[in-house]
Amino acid sequence: MTVRSMSRIRTSLRAIAEITRRVIGAPDYERYAAHMRQRHPGERLLTREEFARLLLEEKYSKPGGRCC
Amino acid sequence: MSKLLRALLWVGIALLGAASLAWLALSRGETINAAWLLTAAVCSYLVGYRFYAKFIAAKVFALDANRRTPAERLNDGRDYVPTNKWIVFGHHFAAIAGPGPLVGPTLAAQFGYLPSAIWIIVGVVLGGAVQDFVILCASVRRNGKTLGQMAKEEIGPVAGFTALVAVLGIMIVLIAVLALVVVNALRASPWGTVTIGLTIPIALFMGVYLRWLRPGRVLEASAIGVALLVLALYAGRWVAADAALAARFTLSGTTLAWIVMVYGFAASVLPVWLLLAPRDYLSAFVKIGVVVTLALGILIVLPPLHMPAVTRFTDGTGPIFAGKVFPFAFITIACGAVSGFHALIASGTTPKLLEREPDARLIGYGGMLMESFVAIMALIAACALTPGVFFAINAPASALGGTVQSASAAIAHWGFTVSPAELTRLAQDVGEQSLLSRTGGAPSLAVGMATLFSGALSGGGAMALWYHFAIMFEALFILTTLDAGTRVGRFMLQDLGRHVWEPFGRVSWYPAVLLSSAIFVAMWGHFLYQGVIDPLGGINSLWPLFGISNQLLAAVALCVGTTVFIKMDKARYAWITILPLVWLVIVTMAAGWAKMFSPDPHLGFIAHARSLGAAIDAGALPPGVPSATVARRMMFNDYLDAAVAAFFMISVVVILADSLRTWYAVITGRTPAVSTEVPFEARASEA
Numbered sequence: 001m002t003v004r005s006m007s008r009i010r011t012s013l014r015a016i017a018e019i020t021r022r023v024i025g026a027p028d029y030e031r032y033a034a035h036m037r038q039r040h041p042g043e044r045l046l047t048r049e050e051f052a053r054l055l056l057e058e059k060y061s062k063p064g065g066r067c068c
Numbered sequence: 069m070s071k072l073l074r075a076l077l078w079v080g081i082a083l084l085g086a087a088s089l090a091w092l093a094l095s096r097g098e099t100i101n102a103a104w105l106l107t108a109a110v111c112s113y114l115v116g117y118r119f120y121a122k123f124i125a126a127k128v129f130a131l132d133a134n135r136r137t138p139a140e141r142l143n144d145g146r147d148y149v150p151t152n153k154w155i156v157f158g159h160h161f162a163a164i165a166g167p168g169p170l171v172g173p174t175l176a177a178q179f180g181y182l183p184s185a186i187w188i189i190v191g192v193v194l195g196g197a198v199q200d201f202v203i204l205c206a207s208v209r210r211n212g213k214t215l216g217q218m219a220k221e222e223i224g225p226v227a228g229f230t231a232l233v234a235v236l237g238i239m240i241v242l243i244a245v246l247a248l249v250v251v252n253a254l255r256a257s258p259w260g261t262v263t264i265g266l267t268i269p270i271a272l273f274m275g276v277y278l279r280w281l282r283p284g285r286v287l288e289a290s291a292i293g294v295a296l297l298v299l300a301l302y303a304g305r306w307v308a309a310d311a312a313l314a315a316r317f318t319l320s321g322t323t324l325a326w327i328v329m330v331y332g333f334a335a336s337v338l339p340v341w342l343l344l345a346p347r348d349y350l351s352a353f354v355k356i357g358v359v360v361t362l363a364l365g366i367l368i369v370l371p372p373l374h375m376p377a378v379t380r381f382t383d384g385t386g387p388i389f390a391g392k393v394f395p396f397a398f399i400t401i402a403c404g405a406v407s408g409f410h411a412l413i414a415s416g417t418t419p420k421l422l423e424r425e426p427d428a429r430l431i432g433y434g435g436m437l438m439e440s441f442v443a444i445m446a447l448i449a450a451c452a453l454t455p456g457v458f459f460a461i462n463a464p465a466s467a468l469g470g471t472v473q474s475a476s477a478a479i480a481h482w483g484f485t486v487s488p489a490e491l492t493r494l495a496q497d498v499g500e501q502s503l504l505s506r507t508g509g510a511p512s513l514a515v516g517m518a519t520l521f522s523g524a525l526s527g528g529g530a531m532a533l534w535y536h537f538a539i540m541f542e543a544l545f546i547l548t549t550l551d552a553g554t555r556v557g558r559f560m561l562q563d564l565g566r567h568v569w570e571p572f573g574r575v576s577w578y579p580a581v582l583l584s585s586a587i588f589v590a591m592w593g594h595f596l597y598q599g600v601i602d603p604l605g606g607i608n609s610l611w612p613l614f615g616i617s618n619q620l621l622a623a624v625a626l627c628v629g630t631t632v633f634i635k636m637d638k639a640r641y642a643w644i645t646i647l648p649l650v651w652l653v654i655v656t657m658a659a660g661w662a663k664m665f666s667p668d669p670h671l672g673f674i675a676h677a678r679s680l681g682a683a684i685d686a687g688a689l690p691p692g693v694p695s696a697t698v699a700r701r702m703m704f705n706d707y708l709d710a711a712v713a714a715f716f717m718i719s720v721v722v723i724l725a726d727s728l729r730t731w732y733a734v735i736t737g738r739t740p741a742v743s744t745e746v747p748f749e750a751r752a753s754e755a
Contacts, residue, residue: 017287022151023158024352025417026286035145048284055146056340060552061559061575062214062416063235067409068168068242068549068618 027055078118085111092185092377099372102448105181106366109189109444113437116193121201121433128633128641129205131425136749138211139422148212148420153427160418160435162352164200164410165359167510167545168403168618169443171249174509174516175611176400177450177458178386180378183397184447191398191405192440195648199622200410201432202629202645207415208422209745215415215625219723221744222631227726231624234719235412236564238617239557240588241712242409243332244595245610246546249508251324251600252607253543258317259499259536261324263304264543265317267350268331270296274346286349293350301536308499318501321600328550329593335551336558336585344551351548358541362445365520375451375458380483387463387482388507389608390670395658399615404443406652408621410436411628449516456486457494461512464605465505466692475504499532507605510546514538557588598705603692609673609709612663613716616656620716623652627727634734636743642731653720660717664710673713677706 022028029048036045046054088108092100125131139150151159176184207213213221216235220228254260273296274289282288307313319327335343379386382393389400403409414432422428450458456479460468468475472488479486495503498518503511518534526534559575562584566573574580599606626649633642666672669679680703683689684696693699733739 019155019158021286022155023162024286024290024349025159025162026349027284028149029284031149032145035143039143039145051146052284053341056345058147059417060340060344060555063239063412063556063560067164067413068166068246068403068407068614 025059027052078115081111082115085115089186089189093182096377099374100377101370101372102366102452103370105185105373105444105448108185109441112189112193113441116197117429117433117437120193121197121429124198124201124433124641124644125205125426125429128202128636128638128644129209129425129428131205131428132748133424133426134751135425136751137208137422137425138420138746140751141746141749142211142420147417150423151421153423153430156418156421156423156427157431157435158356159421160413160431161438162355163413163417164407164435164439165355165442166403166549167246167249167542168407168409169439170446170513170542170545171509171611172401172615173404173443173447174450174513175388175462175607176397177375177447178379178381178388178462179393179397180376180382181373181447181451182377183382183393184401185444187398187401188404188440188443188447191401191648192436195622195651196406196410196440197433197436198644198648199406199408199625199629200414200436201428202632203411203625204414204419204428204432205425206629206632207419208425208428211746212419213415215411215628218415218628218632219624222628222635223723223730224726227624227627227723230719230722230726232560232564234617234620234624234716234723236557236560237712237715237719238408238621239553239560240592241595241610241614241617243550243553243557244592244599245607245614246550247325247328247332247592247596248599248606248610249510250543250546250550251321251328251596252506252508253510253514253539254319254324255321255506256318256502257500257539258314259304259308259532260539260543261304261317261319262307263300263536263540264547266300266303267297267347267540267544267547268343270300271343271347271350274350275342278346279341289346290349290353293346294353297350297354297540301533301540304536305499305532322597325593325597325600328596329589331547332550332554332592333585333589336554336588337581340555344555347544347548347551351544354541354544358538359442359445361521361525362442362449362517365517365524366445366448368524369520371448371452371520371523373448373451374454376455379455384668384671387459387467389611390668391612391659391662391666395655395662396612398655399612399619399659401443402615402618404440404446406619406622406648407436407439408618408623408625410439411621411625446513449513449520452519453512453516454486455484457490457515458512459484460486460491461503461506461515462509463505464507464603464608466603466605468505470504472502472504497531498535500535505605507607509607510539510542514542554585554588554592557592558585561588598702601698602702602705603690604670608670609706612659613709613712616660616663616713616716619652619656620720623649623656623720624723626652627723631727631730632743634731635741636745637741639735653724656720657717660713663713673706673710677703677710680706 029051088104092104139148142148173184216232219231274293277289384392459479460475468478472491476488514535517538518531521534522531562573572580599610626645629645630642667675669676680699684699734741
């Protein structure tokens with residue numbers, strides 16, 4: 001297997017992982033950090049842990065996250 | 069493809085669907101293959117999606133790919149994130165799919181496959197999917213406002229407040245009935261109890277892993293979790309095979325009820341990252357995995373439907389739940405055709421993720437079609453069992469007696485055959501002590517799935533493993549609704565209670581957290597406990613209440629949708645939401661009325677209480693009721709159930725009246741038709 005096809009497999013695996021994470025609704029810190037750096041470079045960035053806690057707390061505090 | 073060819077293709081799909089439905093409806097006396105049901109459903113979905121949903125998208129909302137969505141305008145990298153439509157579809161489906169569409173059609177199969185099939189197909193195309201789609205569009209046009217906010221702003225404060233209180237009431241009944249399904253599935257089943265019990269430490273381990281060992285590695289933790297689930301399945305079998313251990317994990321219904329309550333309480337007060345979040349990830353994988361496996365199993369086996377098209381129980385004498393086919397088939401199926409709860413999700417996370425407006429059709433309408441398809445599969449799994457087996461599992465002990473002989477005799481009396489030996493062997497095959505009167509739908513669905521899976525995937529063997537695999541996933545489904553629901557209910561209670569006593573509303577002050585959690589658990593726990601000790605099986609009283617409450621919420625959502633249509637000057641299209649609304653109001657009122665005032669003690673709560681009262685006076689208690697004290701408590705519960713039904717009915721009337729007032733004012737021009745949509749903003753043209 002060539003180096004090129006290996007890296008291609010790795011890229012597509014990464015894409016699948018990314019899609020899966022978003023489907024199951026895991027907090028996406030990388031996206032948030034990229035967004036903040038690009039749009040609001042001056043503001044304080046939450047740490048990974050703060051971000052995860054904030055998102056999860058919100059997710060399970062109002063109806064609309066879960067169904068019957 | 070040329071235009072003509074395409075037109076011919078759609079005519080073909082429509083004709084095929086109509087022919088399959090006709091074949092389902094008209095064939096009598098011979099068993100029919102599940103393929104007809106699948107074809108009828110899929111063709112109807114395609115036609116509904118291609119024409120009706122497109123019509124709504126174009127004529128009412130004029131969805132525009134060039135209009136900026138909230139995700140784009142308010143992008144914060146956190147809540148509002150423009151997301152590929154297929155990812156949003158997956159996320160939305162994982163959120164709306166729950167145990168409802170699996171349990172409802174299973175129970176409703178007591179009427180035969182035809183009433184359920186027709187309602188699941190017609191109800192979704194004209195009602196359920198429309199509701200989800202319309203609420204999603206309305207919310208997208210309002211920066212992702214919730215259903216409660218829209219009810220308040222579009223209709224009025226009275227409707228808004230009623231909707232808020234109704235949602236709390238609905239959550240209580242929902243959690244109670246789902247907990248009852250789990251309790252009935254695990255009662256006297258050491259294998260199931262151990263397997264499900266182990267999912268809790270597995271989730272805790274995942275939580276710790278994600279917090280300290282490898283923060284943020286969700287997929288890694290989930291993979292470990294799924295592997296441990298498989299181990300838990302085998303651990304359960306190992307325990308069940310050991311007499312001493314099995315005895316220790318053979319629990320009664322009441323013990324299990326207390327355990328479930330403690331679990332709900334813990335989930336509400338523990339940090340989210342420790343229990344809720346990891347369980348949710350696990351459940352999402354298991355959910356999607358099982359839906360795919362079930363579809364594969366059904367497609368490979370294409371089982372014949374042994375249940376008759378229509379059974380004699382349409383007259384209201386059914387053993388699983390009382391009541392005639394109208395309105396109780398509609399109330400029982402609930403989520404598989406129309407689910408009010410989806411309106412909360414379509415106005416929750418989903419609208420904040422939409423990249424382009426037209427994606428709403430796939431996600432809102434298409435997502436609900438998918439859910440309906442799950443309901444069709446559950447119906448197939450139930451009707452593929454022989455009716456004798458189906459009723460042996462689902463009818464309560466009061467109808468079957470306690471032994472395989474009495475059950476066989478009772479079922480023969482209903483016109484179906486199943487021998488005592490068959491019942492004993494089936495229980496042995498799935499690794500349970502008994503399958504009699506395992507009400508709630510979960511065990512019957514698990515037997516149906518185990519039959520399909522073992523037929524399609526393991527050459528007829530491994531029934532016991534497949535059965536417990538199915539039970540495990542159903543319980544996982546249900547417990548994730550139960551734990552997240554308890555927490556959400558706690559927050560709602562705190563929000564309401566804050567007006568009475570301010571400190572009660574402090575969401576991170578431990579005394580308030582513990583108190584509000586305990587109150588909320590006690591509320592659903594009461595209904596759960598009464599259901600567990602009810603000699604009629606509990607499902608008979610609780611599932612209809614749940615169905616009524618769910619359809620009530622759908623009525624609220626459709627009122628909001630209609631108001632939105634009228635205010636955006638599209639009153640000429642208001643029939644789109646009024647049609648299902650009228651039907652749901654008729655169904656919920658008829659069912660609520662019957663549950664309250666029917667003179668049949670099996671059906672009417674008040675009649676049941678009176679018959680118990682008469683029995684106490686006569687000194688001759690009905691079977692299964694040990695003492696007059698218990699009978700008096702049951703009477704109290706009957707009156708409570710009647711009050712809950714009355715509360716739901718009054719809520720429908722209040723919201724409907726408030727909506728009619730608003731519609732009348734707008735149509736007569738007394739209030740100007742002002743849309744509250746965020747004004748059009750064109751997307752920047754991409755260079």
